[in-house]
Amino acid sequence: MNKVILQPSGNKDAREHFLDTIETNVNLTRIGPHISVNDFQVLQDIYPSGSCKVWGVTPGGSNQTKWSRIETGDITLFSREGSIYASAVTTYKLHCHSLAAELWNYNADGQTWEYIYFLDELRGLSISYATFNDAVGYKPSYIIQGFSVLDASKSAAVIQAFDLQSSVFYADISKDECLEAISYLTSLNETEAEIQSSRRLEQGYLQKHLFGRKTVGTCAGCNRDYPVSFLVTAHIKRRSQCTLEERIDHHVVMPLCSMGCDQMFEKGYVSVLDGVYVDMKKTPSSHHLQKCIDQLAGKLCTYYNDATRPYFEWHYDYSR
Numbered sequence: 001m002n003k004v005i006l007q008p009s010g011n012k013d014a015r016e017h018f019l020d021t022i023e024t025n026v027n028l029t030r031i032g033p034h035i036s037v038n039d040f041q042v043l044q045d046i047y048p049s050g051s052c053k054v055w056g057v058t059p060g061g062s063n064q065t066k067w068s069r070i071e072t073g074d075i076t077l078f079s080r081e082g083s084i085y086a087s088a089v090t091t092y093k094l095h096c097h098s099l100a101a102e103l104w105n106y107n108a109d110g111q112t113w114e115y116i117y118f119l120d121e122l123r124g125l126s127i128s129y130a131t132f133n134d135a136v137g138y139k140p141s142y143i144i145q146g147f148s149v150l151d152a153s154k155s156a157a158v159i160q161a162f163d164l165q166s167s168v169f170y171a172d173i174s175k176d177e178c179l180e181a182i183s184y185l186t187s188l189n190e191t192e193a194e195i196q197s198s199r200r201l202e203q204g205y206l207q208k209h210l211f212g213r214k215t216v217g218t219c220a221g222c223n224r225d226y227p228v229s230f231l232v233t234a235h236i237k238r239r240s241q242c243t244l245e246e247r248i249d250h251h252v253v254m255p256l257c258s259m260g261c262d263q264m265f266e267k268g269y270v271s272v273l274d275g276v277y278v279d280m281k282k283t284p285s286s287h288h289l290q291k292c293i294d295q296l297a298g299k300l301c302t303y304y305n306d307a308t309r310p311y312f313e314w315h316y317d318y319s320r
């Protein structure tokens with residue numbers, strides 16, 4: 001489950017950092033010399049534009065323990081002067097003293113902000129502490145003090161209240177962890193919130209398989225590149241018809257763009273037969289829809305293989 005990170009940023013250092021490395025993007029070439037080749041490759045996948053947003057905390061107090069709990073997909077809330085003024089989604093983290101010194105220099109105690117995390121999807125907000133306290137269940141007079149990470153239930157309440165969930169960045173989760181969590185959630189008398197959590201776990205797991213950490217991907221229909229938020233993790237076999245095992249088989253999905261390919265496939269206007277997209281001649285149709293179908297029909301589907309074939313056969317029979 002994604003967590004909420006509270007990041008008060010009212011003091012001079014924090015204000016400067018927000019301006020210098022959040023509002024202003026940092027070029028990856030400035031970061032590269034300080035980190036491993038592997039970490040640099042990951043950042044290039046996350047930030048194909050070549051620049052990123054980055055934040056860090058000092059080793060003081062229990063900061064290191066709190067930072068170790070941060071995961072991809074966690075939401076940071078920046079606050080000062082009685083309100084939360086921005087949110088951003090965690091994309092990656094690493095510990096690096098020299099990079100922190102390069103980006104932010106040192107504070108008066110000779111420390112630097114070496115527990116680093118990278119962010120994206122920056123959003124301006126205006127949430128008063130009173131409104132926040134009400135959502136999270138704190139006393140009305142509570143004031144956010146110091147860097148902290150909220151527990152699961154408080155995080156869920158805040159994310160839901162202010163609609164902060166990312167559709168691009170999900171927590172890293174193994175197949176076993178995913179299966180275990182979904183089985184557990186399914187065993188409960190499912191409430192709407194639990195059904196949503198279960199779907200999000202699955203979605204995150206399958207999306208990681210399709211795109212890794214990349215934020216731009218290719219549609220399996222039209223073969224055009226789009227940001228991942230425009231690519232649906234489309235079920236070849238309808239999710240509602242899948243067994244629990246099939247639901248987390250990564251062969252059951254392929255990326256289809258929300259510019260049309262996903263809808264044509266989802267509604268059964270096109271399907272795949274022997275690895276080739278086919279027009280299913282569904283009605284009602286229209287001149288403009290037919291043009292879109294014609295662009296797809298006859299093309300090879302690159303996601304068709306021995307493992308995905310049974311799912312495509314299901315889709316073809318279902319769409320006939």
Ligand SMILES: [Zn+2]
Nearest residue numbers: 219222257261
């Ligand atoms: Zn497409």
